[in-house]
Amino acid sequence: MKNKKTQIEKEHKKDRKKRMVPKRKLQNGLKLQNNRQEIRLDLQALSVKESNYLAIRIVLTFLASVSVLFCCFSAFQVKVSLIVTAVPALVMAVISQILFLRKKSGWIGGTGMAIVIAVLSVILLNSVSNGFSAIANDVLRSVNKNMAMANLMFVVNEDSLVADEYIASIILSLLVTFVFAIFIRFHLNAWVVLLQFLLCASGFMYKCIPSVWTLVLAGVTMVGILLAGNIKGRITKDMYAGMLVFAGVLAGAACLIFILLTYIPIPVVDDIKDSIVYNGGNLIYGKNDYPEGSFKRFHTVETNGSKKLHIEMSEPAVMYLRGYVGSKYTEDGWTENDKDIYGEDYEGVFEYFAKFNYYPLATLASYMDITKINDADMPLSDIISVEVENLAASSKYQYLPENMTYDSLPDLYAPKKDVNFVAQGFGNRKPYRFYMDTLSKNDYESIYNESWYTEGTGDTDFIDCEQTYAYFASKNYTEVSDEMKQYFDRTLPEAGKKLNPFDAIDVVRHYLRDTITYSEDVTANDPGTDFVEDLIENKKEGYSVHFATAAAMMFRYYNIPARYVEGYLVAPEEGETSIDVLDQDAHAWVEIYVNGLGFIPVEVTPGFYSEDDNSTIGNGAVSGSDNQDSESEDSSSDQDNNDNDDSTEINLLYILIAIVSLLVLFLIVVIVRRAVICSKRKKAMKSENREKAVAAASLYIEALYKYAGKKMEESLPSEVITVLQKNRFSREELDYTDVAVVRDYAQTVKQEVYHSSNLWGRCRMRFVKCLI
Numbered sequence: 001m002k003n004k005k006t007q008i009e010k011e012h013k014k015d016r017k018k019r020m021v022p023k024r025k026l027q028n029g030l031k032l033q034n035n036r037q038e039i040r041l042d043l044q045a046l047s048v049k050e051s052n053y054l055a056i057r058i059v060l061t062f063l064a065s066v067s068v069l070f071c072c073f074s075a076f077q078v079k080v081s082l083i084v085t086a087v088p089a090l091v092m093a094v095i096s097q098i099l100f101l102r103k104k105s106g107w108i109g110g111t112g113m114a115i116v117i118a119v120l121s122v123i124l125l126n127s128v129s130n131g132f133s134a135i136a137n138d139v140l141r142s143v144n145k146n147m148a149m150a151n152l153m154f155v156v157n158e159d160s161l162v163a164d165e166y167i168a169s170i171i172l173s174l175l176v177t178f179v180f181a182i183f184i185r186f187h188l189n190a191w192v193v194l195l196q197f198l199l200c201a202s203g204f205m206y207k208c209i210p211s212v213w214t215l216v217l218a219g220v221t222m223v224g225i226l227l228a229g230n231i232k233g234r235i236t237k238d239m240y241a242g243m244l245v246f247a248g249v250l251a252g253a254a255c256l257i258f259i260l261l262t263y264i265p266i267p268v269v270d271d272i273k274d275s276i277v278y279n280g281g282n283l284i285y286g287k288n289d290y291p292e293g294s295f296k297r298f299h300t301v302e303t304n305g306s307k308k309l310h311i312e313m314s315e316p317a318v319m320y321l322r323g324y325v326g327s328k329y330t331e332d333g334w335t336e337n338d339k340d341i342y343g344e345d346y347e348g349v350f351e352y353f354a355k356f357n358y359y360p361l362a363t364l365a366s367y368m369d370i371t372k373i374n375d376a377d378m379p380l381s382d383i384i385s386v387e388v389e390n391l392a393a394s395s396k397y398q399y400l401p402e403n404m405t406y407d408s409l410p411d412l413y414a415p416k417k418d419v420n421f422v423a424q425g426f427g428n429r430k431p432y433r434f435y436m437d438t439l440s441k442n443d444y445e446s447i448y449n450e451s452w453y454t455e456g457t458g459d460t461d462f463i464d465c466e467q468t469y470a471y472f473a474s475k476n477y478t479e480v481s482d483e484m485k486q487y488f489d490r491t492l493p494e495a496g497k498k499l500n501p502f503d504a505i506d507v508v509r510h511y512l513r514d515t516i517t518y519s520e521d522v523t524a525n526d527p528g529t530d531f532v533e534d535l536i537e538n539k540k541e542g543y544s545v546h547f548a549t550a551a552a553m554m555f556r557y558y559n560i561p562a563r564y565v566e567g568y569l570v571a572p573e574e575g576e577t578s579i580d581v582l583d584q585d586a587h588a589w590v591e592i593y594v595n596g597l598g599f600i601p602v603e604v605t606p607g608f609y610s611e612d613d614n615s616t617i618g619n620g621a622v623s624g625s626d627n628q629d630s631e632s633e634d635s636s637s638d639q640d641n642n643d644n645d646d647s648t649e650i651n652l653l654y655i656l657i658a659i660v661s662l663l664v665l666f667l668i669v670v671i672v673r674r675a676v677i678c679s680k681r682k683k684a685m686k687s688e689n690r691e692k693a694v695a696a697a698s699l700y701i702e703a704l705y706k707y708a709g710k711k712m713e714e715s716l717p718s719e720v721i722t723v724l725q726k727n728r729f730s731r732e733e734l735d736y737t738d739v740a741v742v743r744d745y746a747q748t749v750k751q752e753v754y755h756s757s758n759l760w761g762r763c764r765m766r767f768v769k770c771l772i
Contacts, residue, residue: 131168363598
């Protein structure tokens, strides 16, 4: 029986080769011939044969791959030869597309190539890992330069670096080309273009701009892929319209990225940008308990006693855990410094510091270590270990104190130059550990201007690096507008004088304590007015963010580098080594730069420092925390009575995300529905029961003609009519040839209807009617 069935199938195949459906002139100049349904393009008498189509796929795969690699390598300044990247891409494009000509060979060949690449990677593991580390270092170097970051580099073997980088680039080229080959072979052209666009635009997120010629190559490739998306059919006006629509979407996305990443001095655009960045950050990293320097949010305080951090300490110690750092004072709030301050004269200076084990954010601990060696009378200090678990605080930052040791750096996230430590990856809440050098009562004045530092007899490498950075800090953290200088000339004590940092602390604290009342029930500053001047002259009340902002500008007025800081104040009870940090422990303070010591925290909010010891910096008096708690409760009750305008702000970002989520869900439902219907139809048409297969194919043909607005009985060829009549009325059993005739004709009608439809009709046919 089995041999008989095999013989019938062989005869069926021979018969199919001989049997031809007569040529018929169809709509729009398409000609369909025989069961293989070869489709010819009626465009200036040119035709695309299978060999030409293969060549087109190879070229598009190669161009898509190299355009992405060239753009990324150019943007991030990866030191890899373009020839080394292009040759393996071309080889992979040719091999993969030839293998993908047939479904079976495609599966086997694709799996085989993936295995070969994996085996090569394992065999050359050391070279591949060293090469990818070198490429990653090139990328990090560009990101560090443009984003003012100091990501730690990977350790590489310099002896074989060039060869290893070539091997890694070849593996990368093979992988990228293989992925694009799969997408292009299965006609996922829109996805290819979208993926290509995102990868080529990735550099813009980090201010890394690719070469013009690589962008042109990428653009030409995208157009080519869109143009070839319908290469089996006629190139129609609808196709060009679709290309224009898609190009418009890409252009809109590019403009959106440009707006988000480029400062545009238009108030409305700037407000939208600020809202998207702030709320987007809250969505990704978790809500920030403080306003990240924005004056528009200085009036908002929301606390509910939730736990934010859990801290385990080897010994209790007061800590000011730095999070957000504002370096530049503007009319809208504190922002980061411009990235170009780390260029020109300071290009590579942080890498230079690292060679001598110096880092600006660990200056204080380094200074204390050297002082211990050179000064036997130094006040008591200890190294303690601290482990922080982020429970619900913004995971954008690693919260670290000013006296963190240099040895802690390898276990931390990427330091952002001299600013803070930022998270690597979204929502990273892994616990982290560091060490800090504590000084009795945080009495930094007692170790200020040690003789080993002033006379240059201590660690000369440290002194040289610190003095270089001190000049940098003085240049970039003392900016005060002429208008504010004139205002302070009229209002501040010791006006116009350059004060010792610790004398300035005393002056600033007394002035703020006598001028501003602590309160969290405050309103936003008036538009068009300077924040500090409006605070001192009109509002005369505020909480830590207000005191810290005013104090920072006052220190700058006295020519002391200063910046605004937000984070958490940790003030454990005596003997307490396990602490839960709550949302009401969020706080703002000032960091000032003291020669030798580096940036140190200065507490300027009344109630948070000991008033009978004004020389003490950042003692984190517990009374201050109690004050803040009581004020938080009072302000929370007061805020319940405020206008709904402040408490029910519409979050446009969340609404947008909800809409996008619903659209995505709708698309998923549509795609799944189409997949199920098409799968059932294909299964029925390929059924072993020939009568059922013919019936399913005839129903499909009827649905296609109905969609096209034609009458089925007027359009069917005689061969198909004969089979349908045989199935319906004859007692004679259908053979495989009969099934093939109806099934092939169904495919012919599908192609005819699809290629005669416009862009909207094709989408409707595919996703609404599920006919293709």
